[in-house]
Amino acid sequence: MTFSGLDERKLLRAFLEESEELLEKLNDNLLQLERDASNPDSINEIFRLTHSLKSESALLGFVRLSELAHHLEDVFDAIRSGSISLSRPLMDAIFSASDLIHEIITRISIGKSDEEVDSRSLIRELKQLAELAPEIGTQVHGAVTLDGAERFGDGELVLGDFQNFQIMEALERGEQIYKLTVKVSEEAEIKYPRVYLVFNTLEKIANVIQTVPSMTVPQDDQLYRQLTVLLSSELDEEEIFKACSVDLIESHELEVWDKASIQEAVSASRGEETARSVAAAQTSGTGRIEGTSIRVDTNKLNEIWQLVGELTIYKAQLSQLHDNVARRKGNESIKGEVERASDSLERITTEMQQAIMGTRMVPIAVLFNKFPRLVRDLSRKLGKNVDLEIHGTDTEIDRTIVEVLSDPLTHIIRNSLDHGLEGPEDRRAAEKEEVGHIMISAHQQGGQVVIEIADDGRGLDVNKIRQKAGITSEVSDEEAVQHIFSPGFSTKEDITDLSGRGVGMDVVATRIREDLKGEVEVRSEAGKGTLIRILLPLTLTILHSLVISCAGYYYAIPVQDIDETVKVLEEEILSEGGGDVYSYEGRAVPLLRLDSVLLGPSEDQHNRSREHNGVVVEQRRGRVCLLVDELVEEEDLVIKPISELLNHRRLFSGVSVLGDGEIIFILDTARIMEIIEFGGFDAI
């Protein structure tokens, strides 16, 4: 087969996308298999995955990859048929093969050939182990044929729409699909009654989808030498077999159709779409058919996102225009119409914004799914016994956040395994269960996503942290442990092969706080364990903000940073320790004039009015009350990145454009508080 250059590139891209997904599934199933070596679902699924990887890579000419996939397929073929069992060394070799496949695909994705990869020794090992493995496990009745092409090439069963529909329904009910073939002995002079008996019993205990030859329209008796029945049932093989205990029925063969077979059969008859629905129905465990999905280039999504952003700007412009028109006299009927049109546009734009936001959201499972493998590999390397629990995988989060979050989260988990959890002996000595536990969870809380990583290990060494960070005894333990997130804090003891060579939690915290506008905190109890909680915004691109004006400029403060807005009277402002303070909720809160923070101290003290607008912002570092000229409005702002050139003091986290085209700067309140803490610009 030959392709034109463009087709080939398209194919390659499709192949790379699919193989990424395929590898992820392969990994998941391997992990499942490791926990439960007799799980037929995992075995079948892995077989199917390796099979499609084999054919697809061969089609694109990736010989090495195809060869490796082929050998894996063979191994699972043998496991599936029960001729070999999964030994630990075999499992390890299989994992290595999956890693090598990953490596090859990565090479291909950066335009390199797969031929430089040496897979021979691994293939040899796989072959050897597969042969050495003793034959155990229960023997399945009859033979199970495996090659799909052979099975459907013979034209025995031809599925129509109705049959497909029945298959889908059966899957929804959680039933198995069986293909049963019975042969009538040559001795039986009249064959039809024999097979009829089988058919009749089956009709009672199962749902017969199709028979070849037809049982409802009797045909030439000689045709009934052999009967093939496609049926669905919740019963197991044993019980189906009982239906075949009929005199002069010579042999029977029963196949359980796995996902791959069904998909192949259905797609052969009805095309890809139905096959995908079948796959979805089976994957979802409960048997419910999920909505179909397609892959979309993120660039295209971003483009739509940009356009919606622009639309919101013009929407706001229109409603301002409407306000202006409404203030004038006359033209009442037109005013009404403009108002209605403006309202509709507003509603539609808001909905569109939410819908498009939805497309940016992905379940956090895409991130969490890689952790079982990580924990498995690490725990084996460290000789620790670890049980991993994952909750809330369907929590949705902006895909750009997921991308940035991956590294810090991985690091936290590595840390838990490496330093948090004790080895088996230490755990025994501490009278703990020998198996260590790590729990990763996610849930949504208000406008934020909360991610927690907990372990039941030895906990943080508070004294060491105090010593290293030079913390006085007045600071509570709870506060002292937060110093692991302070810039520059990395204990030397951290330096091992596993925890990223001294890159500590301080780096993790910086990523979460600065790149993701999130928060991270730790709770720890000596001997009991450590809990790390990460709070993240749902999205980074729309920010509900308060627009304020100050000294002729417009600024926005993210509402999530704001505790309250207050009226501050001149006489309520007290001078204390060189700075102004304001009594807020019974506590003295530092008071700052935003213009003097941003533009330097101003001289015109006399110009102060008696009453000021204050915005109390709260951050990890504490609270501060910012005095501004005017509180303008609350608005959902589409955040755009700000050029480095304009932001050398990093006071802004972005820019946005208001309805009237006015450009507005989004204040980075955490940074402002940092500046205050260090005593202004001159000090930093």
Place this chain on the structure above:
Amino acid sequence: MGKKYVVFQIGEGHYAIPLTEVSQIIRHENVTDVPTAPPFVEGVINIGGEVIPVINLRSRFSLSAAEITRKNRVIIVQRQDSRYGVLVDSVREILDLDENSIAPEAASVFGMKAEFVRGIAKIRDNVLVLLDIFKVLSTAPEVSIKE
């Protein structure tokens, strides 16, 4: 056929940048002042919903400030995804420049450091400096463009 250049003036000097680097030329209108920005940042401008920084080239070249007049233009330059506005005293013309009329050796002209100069051309008794505008824009604020 040579390459097309946009020729503009700053003070007494004539400068040129390739037309391929220019996305549009506009008047000095709706430029928003940016608090806390370095002095040579004229402000920001909203073009199609995108917020673009505008650099005052006079100030960047350490020349004394001049009043904004009708002649001033903002040249929007673009490379890959990043766009900048460059405020110049005036835009003179769009010129076809033959490769042969350009002296490629980077040299210091008008007191400008050689690294910002791509070449020099002589047009009707005027010396034209082919400016590496992106080099100018990407240089740290505290580094002078002049020698």
